[in-house]
Amino acid sequence: MARKERVITTIKSEFRLFRQPHKIGDVIEVNEKSYLILGIERFTLYGPWLTIWYTCQNLLVTDFVSMKKAYKEPHAVEAYVRLKHDDNRIKLFELGTVHYIKGQAYKIQEYTELLIKGMDIEISFIGRPIHPVDRKEARAKLFSERRKKLQLEIL
Structure with a gap:
């Protein structure tokens, strides 16, 4: 049985320092899937690297109950x-x-x-x-x- 994909997931992204990171509301592609960035969970800054963990919505998953905007x-x-x-x-x-x-x-x-x-x-x-x-x-x-x-x- 195939595993059901989750609507909400965490995606870790790394950026070189001084390169603009993604913003809330941006759509990003990861493994040929589109994700909408809903929030920023946390971040770390280590040397020349900025690592950000985003809360994202998988835009390919559509079988969920819509809720009011938070x-x-x-x-x-x-x-x-x-x-x-x-x-x-x-x-x-x-x-x-x-x-x-x-x-x-x-x-x-x-x-x-x-x-x-x-x-x-x-x-x-x-x-x-x-x-x-x-x-x-x-x-x-x-x-x-x-x-x-x-x-x-x-x-």
């Missing part, structure tokens, strides 16, 4: 950072990391674009705001934990 969640922001290609701070902008933008903490959820601009790399991403717990709730939690630590009971 939108970024409310209050999420799109931001970008531009760094020199050899700047070690590029490694700080991995998925799941927290960064402050205009005094507000945001967690990187998804990459939206990687651009090569001269000797720089521009990383665009969607960030979800991180909100602290309410003050009263935080104080109550702290008090409860201290009480547990001291093994105190209130009668």
Whole structure:
């Protein structure tokens, strides 16, 4: 029995540094199959090579149920950072990391674009705001934990 092809798959692509990588929305050919780039999963920069893992849709597979277009969640922001290609701070902008933008903490959820601009790399991403717990709730939690630590009971 033939294996059913998947609609969504990951494709790894390598680019020489300073060559523009594929963008979300581009159609690429891999093994004589057409794939639509839906997103960027992760990337690495090693010497003169930029490696990108893309989330792609196999355009030859048509037997699936169509869903609504995914939108970024409310209050999420799109931001970008531009760094020199050899700047070690590029490694700080991995998925799941927290960064402050205009005094507000945001967690990187998804990459939206990687651009090569001269000797720089521009990383665009969607960030979800991180909100602290309410003050009263935080104080109550702290008090409860201290009480547990001291093994105190209130009668």
